[in-house]
Amino acid sequence: MTREIAVLGVGMHPWGKWGRNFVEYGVVAAREALADAGVDWRDVQLVCGADTMRNGYPGYVAGATFAQALGWQGAQVSSSYAACASGATALSAARAQILAGLCDVALVVGADTTPKGFLAPNAGERGDDPDWLRFRLLGATNPTYFGLYARRRIEMYGATPADFARVKVKNARHGFSNPYARYRKEVTEEEVAASPLVSDPLRLLEICATSDGAAALIVSSLDYAKSRGIVDPVRISAVSTVTPSYPNTLIDMPSFSTDSAYGVAPPERGFRDSIAHAAYEQAGLGPDDLDLAEVYDLSTALELDWYENIGLCKPGEAERLLNDGDTTIGGRVPVNPSGGLGSFGEAVPAQAIAQVCEVAWHLRGAAGERQVEGARVGLTVNQGLFGHGSCVILRK
Amino acid sequence: MTKTRVPAVEGWFTMDPDDPRLLASRGLETGSYFFPKNLAFSRNPAAPAEELEEVTLSRRGRVWSWTTNHYEPPAPYVAPAVFVPYTVLAVELPEEQMVVLGPLAPGADPASLSVGTEVELVLGTLYEDDDHEYVVWQWQVVGGEAQ
Structure with missing residues (x-):
């Protein structure tokens, strides 16, 4: 129970x-x-x-x-x-x-x-620390990994830079009235497209700041x-802090490689899918029960990945969900009504707690102009380096 | 004066200029590969006690994804005097069934890449000091050698 x-x-x-x-x-x-x-x-x-x-x-x-x-x-x-x-x-x-x-x-x-x-590794010569080595050997900043995922969406699902930009436009609109957000300014697709490339195809306005x-x-x-x-x-009906199951076949910060799937079947669910799945199991709820979600939009494209990882849609359908307005306040299941990391920037140890605060306000009907009407169930999801899952389900 | 070529990290790849390979470990029981190499323990939970041997990874693989960085990363990245954008590839090794990161060898146009593009491992310069050239592995598009 x-x-x-x-x-x-x-x-x-x-x-x-x-x-x-x-x-x-x-x-x-x-x-x-x-x-x-x-x-x-x-x-x-x-x-x-x-x-x-x-x-x-x-x-x-x-x-x-x-x-x-x-x-x-x-x-x-x-x-x-x-x-x-x-x-x-x-x-x-x-x-x-x-x-x-x-x-x-x-x-x-x-x-x-x-x-x-950029978030940088700890100082010193630490030749046995992958978090240090990825900067030294590859210049693999965090946005490097976000860029890899974003490019993969373009290649596999036909996503476009305009789709990614629309995530920013949506979240900026959501965060506009949030008194706790750092950036409270509407942003247009054109402004996103005019901002400098950071990790191609992602631009400056698509990558979360540090706050x-x-x-x-x-x-x-x-x-x-x-x-x-x-x-x-x-x-709070569920808190999932699961680790990956072997072999973890999606390249993750700060690793140089995935696990090898040689001779062993990959788990039924990839790591990111398993994070929310474990929470749904605990709560006895599923994606159809959600009225809103706060997901970790370290980049615009990553928000779209999360739609699929938490079961809002099938792989490859996130752009359609976004473009249909389903994830905008007023839509079927608003995502990041707080404005997300795009409006906050990341304050690492505070961020997963802030996601829970936001959902709690909505469930109380106390979220002001950004209120998701009639919200009864909300989910937060996030992922920490080296295989830390994070998902919380709240209900009223 | 010729600078001494040394690997930028010890024990991660061979220095054979004609057939460079990444060095990995492999479980004798499960056949699981691990990169970078770790001979101390197997991370395959099905065989916690399996012995590990050093192996080399396939030289060729196919692009899983890529990104070009347009901002200079923080230390310990050693940036050249004039920063130039660089491309990082994620490459799928079909035999090992794993994805390995690495820089794109200079001279290739990232715009020519797509998922599935065949690449092979080469050695390139990561950075230099007065006496040494520090070498790193790079991925080069097959049939599109850098000049």
Whole structure:
């Protein structure tokens, strides 16, 4: 049977390039989530931090860093790193303890301060680290991988650069009224086409920036919610943090090669498909139940891949879905009503949590101008380097 | 003075200029290939205890996808004094049933590529210092040798 937890509060610090310490952003988001939940910080029993690797030691022990910043009060603590999936892994830790009855109410929080430009590997000569070597030997930045996937869509499915540009146009329109988004400006197909090529066929306006930002959740057992008079909270029905099954046959950051499928049948589902599938199985729901989704649009073309990976359509049909308006607010299943990474830029440890905040607002009917009307079920999906799946299903 | 040619990374490919190959490991039980080479353990969960041997990978494969980078990447990429866009290929090796990345050898026009284009492994210069030329593997379009 489905085992659920409640989302009592959500909070975010606006995304941007603020240049301040990441802890400040995290405190703002956490306090906003606490206020939203009506929970006193001193009553929180567990703090689950999503780590950042670019802010020194405090970032590696984010749970304790935020617990200290909010004022020591003796809560249990955990810190999680799973690259882009860190937020989901932190949420997964909180959920496991709540469902096991080890705690009633937890804070999940992630925040980042990012440098300008490409995300680069850690410094030093590290000849046995594939994340270092891919830059050294191939100049294989993250957008390099996005470019490979985008070109593949063009070659296999007849996608066009104009299709990709329309993802940006849609997400910019969605994010226009989102007070937490970094870029709140409508963009035209012509502006996308006029922006410089980064990793052909992808252009600057199609690749997500790196941002500062923070997001937080207060989650609890359903009994705890009930004890506070909340009888019908937004619920988390599934958290999938699956790893790939061997052989993983899709080239992934930061690898130089896929697994070899020699002599062994590839799994029934590829890694990306398996991430959402595991969540659907947990929730007892399927793609047809979704009213909205927040997917990881590191690039415009990658958003289209996700439509297929989460089962909104068959492989090769994502462009049609987009162009029919199905994934625009007002359409059959709006995707990235927040504006997505295209409007936010990526604040790595905060991003998967921010996706959950966005879906929670829609399920409460509190998403303002970008509200997906009547939303009852929403999904978030994301993937972290080295095989970290991340998918959360929420329902009302 | 001739510079010494050295691999930019040890143990990833042979330095035979006429028939260069990527070096990989292969499970003796399952036949699974692993690149880059790792002789310490098999990553095939069906055979956790299998022994591994060093093998070379097929020299030829077919393009799975490609992209041309127009911005200079951050360190540890060693950029030339004047940055030039470069193309990264993902190449499918039919025998090994795996996809391996590598740069496109200079001189080829990426616009001539499509999924399925046959390419073969060559050696090329990644960067140089006063005494050394650091060599990396590259993919060259078959029948379209660089001049």
